[in-house]
Amino acid sequence: MESMIRLENVHKIFGSLQVLNGINIDVKKGEVVVVIGPSGCGKSTQLRCINGLEQIDAGRIVVKDIDITSKKVDWQVVRQKVGMVFQSYNLYPHLNVMRNLILSPMKVQKKNKKEATEYAEILLDRVGLLDKRDVYPGQLSGGQQQRIAIVRALMMQPEVMLFDEVTSALDPELINEVLNVMIDLAKSGMTMMVVTHEMGFAKAVANKIIFMSNGVVAEEGPPEEFFAHPKDERLKNFLSKVLH
Amino acid sequence: MPWDIIVKNWVSLAEGLKATIEIFVVSIIAGTVLGVLMGVLRTSKVFLVQITTRAFIEVFRGLPTLITMFFVYFAVPMLFQIEIPSFLAAVIGLTLWELSEIAEIMRGAIQSIPKGQVEAGKAMALNKAQVLIYILIPQAVRRMLPPLIGVYTRLVKGTALASLVGVNDLVMAGKMVVDRTLEPLEVYIFIMAVFFIINYPLSVLSRKLERKLI
Numbered sequence: 001m002e003s004m005i006r007l008e009n010v011h012k013i014f015g016s017l018q019v020l021n022g023i024n025i026d027v028k029k030g031e032v033v034v035v036i037g038p039s040g041c042g043k044s045t046q047l048r049c050i051n052g053l054e055q056i057d058a059g060r061i062v063v064k065d066i067d068i069t070s071k072k073v074d075w076q077v078v079r080q081k082v083g084m085v086f087q088s089y090n091l092y093p094h095l096n097v098m099r100n101l102i103l104s105p106m107k108v109q110k111k112n113k114k115e116a117t118e119y120a121e122i123l124l125d126r127v128g129l130l131d132k133r134d135v136y137p138g139q140l141s142g143g144q145q146q147r148i149a150i151v152r153a154l155m156m157q158p159e160v161m162l163f164d165e166v167t168s169a170l171d172p173e174l175i176n177e178v179l180n181v182m183i184d185l186a187k188s189g190m191t192m193m194v195v196t197h198e199m200g201f202a203k204a205v206a207n208k209i210i211f212m213s214n215g216v217v218a219e220e221g222p223p224e225e226f227f228a229h230p231k232d233e234r235l236k237n238f239l240s241k242v243l244h
Numbered sequence: 245m246p247w248d249i250i251v252k253n254w255v256s257l258a259e260g261l262k263a264t265i266e267i268f269v270v271s272i273i274a275g276t277v278l279g280v281l282m283g284v285l286r287t288s289k290v291f292l293v294q295i296t297t298r299a300f301i302e303v304f305r306g307l308p309t310l311i312t313m314f315f316v317y318f319a320v321p322m323l324f325q326i327e328i329p330s331f332l333a334a335v336i337g338l339t340l341w342e343l344s345e346i347a348e349i350m351r352g353a354i355q356s357i358p359k360g361q362v363e364a365g366k367a368m369a370l371n372k373a374q375v376l377i378y379i380l381i382p383q384a385v386r387r388m389l390p391p392l393i394g395v396y397t398r399l400v401k402g403t404a405l406a407s408l409v410g411v412n413d414l415v416m417a418g419k420m421v422v423d424r425t426l427e428p429l430e431v432y433i434f435i436m437a438v439f440f441i442i443n444y445p446l447s448v449l450s451r452k453l454e455r456k457l458i
Contacts, residue, residue, distance in 0.1 A: 107370060
């Protein structure tokens with residue numbers, strides 16, 4: 001199967017802190033890869049390296065067939081292929097929902113307003129928020145904002161979606177509405193890389209789970225195997241804390 | 245009190261008022277446009293740009309506007325063998341101060357916007373200029389409105405300095421009426437009233453915006 005994201009021996013250092021210490025990950029087209037691990041293990045950093053929000057210090061990252069660690073990489077091209085959703089939504093507060101959605105399609109992909117708006121309406125309808133098209137992000141709940149943020153990323157018609165702890169800032173009762181959107185997206189065949197603490201989500205939709213610890217991939221495998229027979233001591237320890 | 249002094253000298257006072265308003269309007273436009281630009285440059289990651297704009301801002305924010313104005317009016321012509329008219333000298337002096345103040349406010353406003361906004365823009369494939377134009381500047385301008393109006397009210401007051409480089413503004417016109425009639429009370433009350441009428445709405449607006457934006 002075609003490889004969508006490939007990390008080869010990736011290293012990342014913040015000052016004297018070795019955050020990523022030789023990561024190898026391969027995400028194939030249509031796969032949902034869930035990354036778990038204790039906080040500070042480098043899982044978010046690793047995600048942020050894939051769309052260039054952080055630069056790596058050694059190793060290689062290939063997105064589809066573009067080597068994004070080469071010097072002449074065109075980030076505008078890469079980032080259209082790679083959508084990202086953040087923990088704190090990061091919607092533009094000065095623009096209403098519709099303008100949040102159509103900004104990049106119009107400015108980057110040069111779509112006309114009508115075309116972009118129509119596509120936005122289809123996606124908004126899919127996440128059940130079409131009636132919110134004209135309100136500002138500040139008037140929405142966290143769950144609604146995060147669903148809009150997912151739609152905003154999808155507006156670029158990306159080939160891969162990165163999710164960086166997207167439910168961590170949400171009140172418990174709002175988590176499912178966001179997870180359901182992600183589950184639908186996974187079922188539609190989207191290639192996804194998801195950093196999360198939601199083990200239920202991991203069990204339900206992941207093709208592969210990666211456990212990171214101290215900047216390395218400590219264990220990886222399909223969810224059944226992964227949860228039933230963890231081998232790595234750190235993983236056993238971690239699972240005993242997060243699974244009640 | 246003989247208020248007819250104002251009425252009798254209305255033509256010269258009105259001419260002075262017109263000059264004061266012209267100085268204010270030209271300076272406010274020039275200072276705002278240049279100040280916003282300078283503020284954006286001030287946040288540049290290019291060290292040379294950062295240090296040059298910072299030096300410029302520190303110098304003109306720290307100088308008394310009157311000294312800048314005098315320098316432009318008396319010293320610059322000697323340096324370059326050119327003549328600088330009073331009106332222009334007053335506008336340049338005020339604008340240099342005002343744009344430095346605005347640049348500093350703009351810098352603060354840009355830097356106060358959460359990092360996630362820039363990251364979201366980048367992740368959405370916008371380039372640096374687009375992030376600045378569509379995400380940072382619109383949000384920064386909203387945040388800077390209350391302090392910006394503060395600068396404007398100080399600018400209104402600063403226009404009074406123009407008379408000292410020979411502009412026939414409201415202050416100068418009033419002074420000439422006083423010299424002729426020896427009636428300072430009515431004339432200066434009139435001038436005070438004019439400044440109050442210009443500035444009071446600005447300060448009300450600033451308070452309103454502050455309440456709305458926070």
